[in-house]
Amino acid sequence: MTALSVLDLVMVGEGKTFADAIDESRQLARHVEQHGFGRYWIAEHHDMPGIGSAATSLIINEIASATSNIRVGAGGIMLPNHSPLVVAEQFGTLATLYPNRIDLGMGRAPGTGGPTIQALRRGAPERDFPQDVIEVMDYLADNGRRPVRGVPGSHDVPVWILGSSLFGAELAAVLGLPYSFASHFAPRFLHQAIAHYRKNFRPSEHLARPYVMIGVNVFAADTNEEADFLASSHRQWMTDLHVGRMGLLPKPREGYVESLPPHERDVLNQVMACTVTGDRDTVGEGLSRLVAQTGADELMIDCRIYEPEARMRSHEYAAQAMGETLAQPALA
Numbered sequence: 001m002t003a004l005s006v007l008d009l010v011m012v013g014e015g016k017t018f019a020d021a022i023d024e025s026r027q028l029a030r031h032v033e034q035h036g037f038g039r040y041w042i043a044e045h046h047d048m049p050g051i052g053s054a055a056t057s058l059i060i061n062e063i064a065s066a067t068s069n070i071r072v073g074a075g076g077i078m079l080p081n082h083s084p085l086v087v088a089e090q091f092g093t094l095a096t097l098y099p100n101r102i103d104l105g106m107g108r109a110p111g112t113g114g115p116t117i118q119a120l121r122r123g124a125p126e127r128d129f130p131q132d133v134i135e136v137m138d139y140l141a142d143n144g145r146r147p148v149r150g151v152p153g154s155h156d157v158p159v160w161i162l163g164s165s166l167f168g169a170e171l172a173a174v175l176g177l178p179y180s181f182a183s184h185f186a187p188r189f190l191h192q193a194i195a196h197y198r199k200n201f202r203p204s205e206h207l208a209r210p211y212v213m214i215g216v217n218v219f220a221a222d223t224n225e226e227a228d229f230l231a232s233s234h235r236q237w238m239t240d241l242h243v244g245r246m247g248l249l250p251k252p253r254e255g256y257v258e259s260l261p262p263h264e265r266d267v268l269n270q271v272m273a274c275t276v277t278g279d280r281d282t283v284g285e286g287l288s289r290l291v292a293q294t295g296a297d298e299l300m301i302d303c304r305i306y307e308p309e310a311r312m313r314s315h316e317y318a319a320q321a322m323g324e325t326l327a328q329p330a331l332a
Contacts, residue, residue, distance in 0.1 A: 002297065005039035005040065005213070005298060008025050008063075009053050010025050010051065012051070013050075013233075022052065025059070025063060028311060029072075032316075033069060035320075038070065038298070039070065039071040039073065040072050041075030042056050042059045042063065043056070043076065046081075049248055050246070050247060060072050072098065075103075076105030078106075078108070080108055080129065087106075088140050088150040092139075092150055092155040107161075107162035109164075129171075159177055160177060160178045160213075161175070161177050162181075163179070163182065166189065166193055173199075174202060176202050177204070179210070181213070184215030184274055184275075184302040185238070187273045187274040188270075194212050197210060197212065211297050213298040216287070216290060216301060217275040217276070217301075217302050218277075218318050219277040220317035221313070221314065221317070227278050228278075231277050232252045234249075234272075234302075234305070235257060236256060242268075243264060249306060250306070279317075281321070283317060287318070287321060
């Protein structure tokens, strides 16, 4: 049994506003909650046109307030940008507002680049990510191992390690934490990382056995041709990002991939290798094959479709495609 979850970057589409993007995220969260999805995570990014999730904890609060039962969290907080105490206080507060519904995934990438890193960190020295993770967990546990206390005190907020390399896999294994691999945009080390995590996992008070979530781009529609058309918005944005033409989420285009020069098509094929596109049967086969290949406990779907109704329908079809294999997340 495999759980399905959602990753949302609160994409701002061409001709739309940031307020539109937030409203579309609210709609999607309510929709997937009704269709058996277990989590709805928001990813931290800064100074990137088209992405509206910079104030991650505020968006999490908005999504949690718009829903009733689905778990809501960070996928993830880019910890080097923040004080561990502030992260713990924000997520402890969220856990107070929404008991047993908040997750905290943390990664060591900046979620941005160059001058933006300097603006976020104001010249602070490079931090030790593993130690910062432990510090956040100490504050959340209110275990007395730190000279100050995180307000509002002790909270059971599940902590996840996010990554796209063996570094995150090793840390999650050593700390006995669940591991989420960013295969939806950086699939190169997927199999090596999750194998390393499982082999080296140390049971902890947080988790008795390894738990793996992997990212996958999913575009589902009534026909394979329609799904391919809808996916072109996501593909355009990803190609533009990797060749330095960042912008808003484009409207879909017929024949987009075929129009690319060979080197840009190669880049797109590499970064979006973990993608399933098609009608319900095709998507079901693709997701089942991915689960069989990886043994993933949970799939987190990234689906940047321009039209909100088509995006909601894509997630609904993905859940239907999983059929009897769709489960609620074991970590809840």
